[in-house]
Amino acid sequence: MKQILGLPLYHVHNVCEHLIPNLQNSIEKLQEEKQDWDRQRSKLSIYTKDGQHKFQTKQDPMEGVEGWKELRSNIKDHVMNFYELLHPIDTNFQQGPDTILREELRKFWHNYAWYSYFDENDSYSWHSHGQYYLIATYYVRADEEHAPLQFKSPMSDMYTAWAVGTKSVNLEETIQPKTGDLMIWPAWLEHQIPAVDTNLLNHSSIKDVNKYNAKRISITNGYVKPHAQFLHTQRKRNE
Numbered sequence: 001m002k003q004i005l006g007l008p009l010y011h012v013h014n015v016c017e018h019l020i021p022n023l024q025n026s027i028e029k030l031q032e033e034k035q036d037w038d039r040q041r042s043k044l045s046i047y048t049k050d051g052q053h054k055f056q057t058k059q060d061p062m063e064g065v066e067g068w069k070e071l072r073s074n075i076k077d078h079v080m081n082f083y084e085l086l087h088p089i090d091t092n093f094q095q096g097p098d099t100i101l102r103e104e105l106r107k108f109w110h111n112y113a114w115y116s117y118f119d120e121n122d123s124y125s126w127h128s129h130g131q132y133y134l135i136a137t138y139y140v141r142a143d144e145e146h147a148p149l150q151f152k153s154p155m156s157d158m159y160t161a162w163a164v165g166t167k168s169v170n171l172e173e174t175i176q177p178k179t180g181d182l183m184i185w186p187a188w189l190e191h192q193i194p195a196v197d198t199n200l201l202n203h204s205s206i207k208d209v210n211k212y213n214a215k216r217i218s219i220t221n222g223y224v225k226p227h228a229q230f231l232h233t234q235r236k237r238n239e
Contacts, residue, residue: 001085002161004173005153010184011088015138016074016182019067023140026066027217031117043122046114054114061114062219072113075136075182075221080106082184101226111223115140118147118216122196126152132187132222139177140217146178147216149183152157152190187222 001010034042034049041047045061046054054061062068089099112132116124129135137149153171177183185191 001082003173004151004175007151007186007189008082008086009151009155010078010085010182011175012078013178015182016067016071017076018178020140022066022069023068023071023219025044026064027115027117027140030064031215039146043117043119044114045116053114061112063217065115068113068219071138071219072221075121075138076109076111078132078182079109079136079184079221079223105226109219109223111136113219113221115217115219118193118218120145120147120212121195122193122216123147124193126190126192128190129222133225134184134223135185135187136182136188136221136223137177138219138221139179139181140182140219141181141214142177142179142216142218143212143214144176145212147193148174149191150174150194151185152192154188154190 003009029092037049038051041049041051048054048057048059074149083102083105087102089102151173155171155194176181
């Protein structure tokens with residue numbers, strides 16, 4: 001675990017490298033089936049062709065992705081490692097709800113997952129995933145020419161609004177992920193995939209702009225808030 005902007009970030013390399021060829025090939029095949037789709041809907045696996053959200057229609061956005069089941073289990077192990085680092089418990093002293101909840105999360109922690117398939121013209125503006133507790137993103141393909149991931153301190157907008165005459169402050173951090181990287185962070189932390197420079201699009205040839213040899217592919221996992229998971233488990237037991 002390391003610190004960015006004074007906040008915890010879990011970043012490990014070379015995770016499940018043996019799964020990468022199957023992950024890449026199966027996602028490429030799934031994308032070939034979307035040739036006539038609207039581009040905004042096709043690049044995120046959470047949407048159907050007509051724009052419905054798969055979580056609402058109870059469809060699995062990861063259906064057809066080979067190797068996902070094994071990768072998901074591995075990511076869960078890293079998520080629990082991060083959780084332990086964030087919330088250490090002295091088990092000889094603390095024997096209460098926190099300990100019970102942790103045991104339940106080890107057994108099962110509900111999460112939603114989807115993949116993104118981005119070319120060099122795609123971007124994702126500043127956003128967070130406040131409905132979740134942790135976000136875990138795995139990079140199926142991330143080369144040097146691909147767009148990085150940027151994080152923004154929660155103090156950035158507050159300081160900009162407060163300081164007289166200040167348009168922006170340098171409270172951002174950029175990380176260039178590599179294929180096989182896994183990053184986990186608090187879901188409320190704002191992040192973005194920056195857009196290609198407008199001048200590059202306006203004044204360069206198609207060949208210059210179309211610089212990706214292969215698309216940037218990532219898999220995002222949103223882990224629900226622990227108290228929601230705990231309540232869900234209790235309801236199941238009472239049914």
